[in-house]
Amino acid sequence: MALDSKVPQGPIADKWTNYKNHIDLVNPANKRNIDVIVVGTGLAGGSAAATLAELGYNVKAFAYQDSPRRAHSIAAQGGINAAKNYQGDGDSTYRLFYDTVKGGDYRAREANVYRLAEVSANIIDQCVAQGVPFARDYGGLLDNRSFGGVLVSRTFYAKGQTGQQLLLGAYSAMNRQIGRGKIQMYNRHEMMDVVLVDGKARGIITRNLVTGEVERHSAHAVVIASGGYGNVFFLSTNAMGSNVSASWKIHKKGAYFANPCYTQIHPTCIPVSGDHQSKLTLMSESLRNDGRIWVPAKLEDAQAIREGKKKPTDLSEDERDYYLERRYPAFGNLVPRDVASRAAKERCDAGFGVNATGEAVYLDFADAIKRYGREQALIHGDHNPSAEKIDKLGKEVVKAKYGNLFQMYDKIVDENPYETPMMIYPAVHYTMGGTWVDYNLMTTIPGCYCIGEANFSDHGANRLGASALMQGLADGYFVLPYTIGDYLSDDIRTGKIPTDLPEFEEAEKSVKEQINFFVNNNGTKSVDHFHKRLGKIMWNKVGMARNAQGLTEAMAEIKALREEFWKDVKVPGSADTYNEELAKAGRVADFLELGELFAKDALVREESCGGHFREESAETEGPQKGEAKRDDVNFAFVSAWEYTGEPADAILHKEQLEFNDIELKTRSYK
Amino acid sequence: MDMNLKLKIWRQNGANDQGKMVDYSLSDVSPDMSFLEMLDVLNEQIINEGGEPIAFDHDCREGICGMCSLYINGEAHGPDRGITTCQLHMRKFKDGDTIYIEPFRAKAFPVIKDLVVDRTAFDRIQHQGGFISVNTSGNTQDANSLPISKHAADEAMDAATCIGCGACVATCKNSSAMLFVGAKVSQYALLPQGQVEAADRVRNMVAQMDAEGFGNCTNTGACEVECPKGISLDNIARMNREFFKANI
Numbered sequence: 001m002a003l004d005s006k007v008p009q010g011p012i013a014d015k016w017t018n019y020k021n022h023i024d025l026v027n028p029a030n031k032r033n034i035d036v037i038v039v040g041t042g043l044a045g046g047s048a049a050a051t052l053a054e055l056g057y058n059v060k061a062f063a064y065q066d067s068p069r070r071a072h073s074i075a076a077q078g079g080i081n082a083a084k085n086y087q088g089d090g091d092s093t094y095r096l097f098y099d100t101v102k103g104g105d106y107r108a109r110e111a112n113v114y115r116l117a118e119v120s121a122n123i124i125d126q127c128v129a130q131g132v133p134f135a136r137d138y139g140g141l142l143d144n145r146s147f148g149g150v151l152v153s154r155t156f157y158a159k160g161q162t163g164q165q166l167l168l169g170a171y172s173a174m175n176r177q178i179g180r181g182k183i184q185m186y187n188r189h190e191m192m193d194v195v196l197v198d199g200k201a202r203g204i205i206t207r208n209l210v211t212g213e214v215e216r217h218s219a220h221a222v223v224i225a226s227g228g229y230g231n232v233f234f235l236s237t238n239a240m241g242s243n244v245s246a247s248w249k250i251h252k253k254g255a256y257f258a259n260p261c262y263t264q265i266h267p268t269c270i271p272v273s274g275d276h277q278s279k280l281t282l283m284s285e286s287l288r289n290d291g292r293i294w295v296p297a298k299l300e301d302a303q304a305i306r307e308g309k310k311k312p313t314d315l316s317e318d319e320r321d322y323y324l325e326r327r328y329p330a331f332g333n334l335v336p337r338d339v340a341s342r343a344a345k346e347r348c349d350a351g352f353g354v355n356a357t358g359e360a361v362y363l364d365f366a367d368a369i370k371r372y373g374r375e376q377a378l379i380h381g382d383h384n385p386s387a388e389k390i391d392k393l394g395k396e397v398v399k400a401k402y403g404n405l406f407q408m409y410d411k412i413v414d415e416n417p418y419e420t421p422m423m424i425y426p427a428v429h430y431t432m433g434g435t436w437v438d439y440n441l442m443t444t445i446p447g448c449y450c451i452g453e454a455n456f457s458d459h460g461a462n463r464l465g466a467s468a469l470m471q472g473l474a475d476g477y478f479v480l481p482y483t484i485g486d487y488l489s490d491d492i493r494t495g496k497i498p499t500d501l502p503e504f505e506e507a508e509k510s511v512k513e514q515i516n517f518f519v520n521n522n523g524t525k526s527v528d529h530f531h532k533r534l535g536k537i538m539w540n541k542v543g544m545a546r547n548a549q550g551l552t553e554a555m556a557e558i559k560a561l562r563e564e565f566w567k568d569v570k571v572p573g574s575a576d577t578y579n580e581e582l583a584k585a586g587r588v589a590d591f592l593e594l595g596e597l598f599a600k601d602a603l604v605r606e607e608s609c610g611g612h613f614r615e616e617s618a619e620t621e622g623p624q625k626g627e628a629k630r631d632d633v634n635f636a637f638v639s640a641w642e643y644t645g646e647p648a649d650a651i652l653h654k655e656q657l658e659f660n661d662i663e664l665k666t667r668s669y670k
Numbered sequence: 671m672d673m674n675l676k677l678k679i680w681r682q683n684g685a686n687d688q689g690k691m692v693d694y695s696l697s698d699v700s701p702d703m704s705f706l707e708m709l710d711v712l713n714e715q716i717i718n719e720g721g722e723p724i725a726f727d728h729d730c731r732e733g734i735c736g737m738c739s740l741y742i743n744g745e746a747h748g749p750d751r752g753i754t755t756c757q758l759h760m761r762k763f764k765d766g767d768t769i770y771i772e773p774f775r776a777k778a779f780p781v782i783k784d785l786v787v788d789r790t791a792f793d794r795i796q797h798q799g800g801f802i803s804v805n806t807s808g809n810t811q812d813a814n815s816l817p818i819s820k821h822a823a824d825e826a827m828d829a830a831t832c833i834g835c836g837a838c839v840a841t842c843k844n845s846s847a848m849l850f851v852g853a854k855v856s857q858y859a860l861l862p863q864g865q866v867e868a869a870d871r872v873r874n875m876v877a878q879m880d881a882e883g884f885g886n887c888t889n890t891g892a893c894e895v896e897c898p899k900g901i902s903l904d905n906i907a908r909m910n911r912e913f914f915k916a917n918i
Binding site: 050051065067068069071072074084086122124125126127129130133134135138139142159161164168171173175178179187210237239240273277281408411477478528580581 | 704708714722727734750757761790796797805809811812813817818819820827830857
């Protein structure tokens, strides 16, 4: 099947408006006869479910958590971008569009990104109207901060809990519709498969995670909003339950999976402390507004620190290497995430790491505390403040801005980051890749849509900070509710989809077979055992730096591990009760397939772009020496994989990316 | 230094089972482990011995989703302050300690299995008014057209940080949900956008809170102490004021 992105004709600034003016609509009376299923209730799924219900559709929403409010969007800390230009610093829709395409290393679809930038301002208006308590200045207007990879302040925030507040906003909109009966909410339910009738997505099979009951649900369209697949690495900043299964099930039924190798390794996470580690914790990128990243300039100092013979505060300014400021003077500590992560790895690989494992760098707030302290002293009319007073006032400002993050760090690491620099190291965070969708956000299965992190479309090969929240809400509030109408307008006479069709019966049967297989397998090793081994393969061979040999090995190792998993996995308990091991087994089974496709995708893409760094493709000379080298002649395409059985046999379809409004350039932050 | 621990954990096979405390011992616990990672290790041990692992709720493991619960040594989210159970670290315990682990207990939070409880009563309260009635249209007024004083916005934010974990209910001798409901009512009461529906909101949410079987507030203040997000008792006072205003 040839890929048709369905990008409308016309100038980029007019595409979305013209398109909205010409698509088919469903009249309000007919919307009452149409059902839509939404899987996942994070920012994308929650906002979509609420908006579709407001429009009049009957929505069924599903979440594996015990409440829609707990989806992992809630953990996003730093902020949400919008081209409001409230700061008057030269921001515009075009600039947000440009920054996002450049930040994504020219591997995103232009028209989608422009639309995202265009609706970004509406998101802030909508959220404020819902009562989202964004940070404000003393004049009562909204405050902004700056994030990596841009030269303006366009990030709106609510302390270090922006994701929480935005999700609670979407959740409140859902609550209003649940109360009116327009959304039927299914908590603690997991989607086990999608059901296709006459080639169209017409329902899903779910498992009730409390009773174990396998259920059929029908609808006229199915929306997948189940988030990213970072947990394929076992250790990531994702929630423990975050999984690829909904996306993978639709992939196996015909939805192409795009760019799985585009994964964001976030530069500022708390380093791994031991083998017991179950997840990694992010320290918001917003910290890089004020924190300076460094390692010791001399190897012997790094070694002394690792051995506990020296403390970071013992080193003078000239004994420190602020390597981001040194290498990237224009953007300094606010380079994009992929660049910052690779730079940290480069220093640690060279022996400058600062914790016992040698895999950590410093994020230091001492300068910011001094700077803010002096400023506050002046505001308080003290023109000759003592060092103690500066320190005290400065810490108060830092606490107001980042207090919850500092507390989180203190609790996990047992060190006070107001007194000693934080230790940080990159960790798997976000997946830019995902289900391939067209301009309507529809997958290659008619009637099956994919929104938010679960799709691939807007961030190219690297996502800029504070853009995930923007994309999730743009898709759910402002894009999907329009585009889905164009498809559903054909369904006004279809009537309710019956769930006793043979297609439902068959899908339910195969779901039950898999469940029964797991609980009767009598293997010897736990699900986590396999998940951890998969994670190690991924991190070591498909992580921050990749090469052909490692990727080839990874594919073979994952395949072997998958075979071992099916032979030897042990799932205690029964199928007809609350059984978390059983739920985990199904998720890990899918990760074991995705992991291989991920490595294959990385192997095929013989260039470096964004979060995908091939060691064979780096600049060897000139001012960009050592930086990632993109190959626009051969790789300016989206890799969309078609499932055929074994992940290694997946068929590659290419969507050629066209750049008419932005010139393809080497991405420089120097 | 690694620790050896005795654990007494509530096991209950479904809502209708009577349930009982069961003894476990666990060795070589690292002080850097989180409390839930300690339970992961215990579960791995139970699975390898052919048993059924202990069911407990958890998800984000960074203190924000509100999914984890647990009553540890008689305290919601355990002995530390300002954190959820997933942020509690084993360095708060000593070698040889006996640790009691129970579910959040309240009539309105029935046990699902072991340490997992059903907190959907909180959702049902929110369905009755935990929102501002504004449709998504794309032509909502500009966000800066209505300035809001920083103090009001900050106070609303403080109330809005509630994660809905239910520690307040589990801690309260009356199993009251007033801190939770008060926080939501306050967030909207402090913002101009929330004024239009204020009276209906507080009346309806309080009615649902009562219908769910939560108790009343007797100003003990234990909820505020145990709340992982430091939600202030002031929110209960504000809700009472809003309720009074709505009913005169």
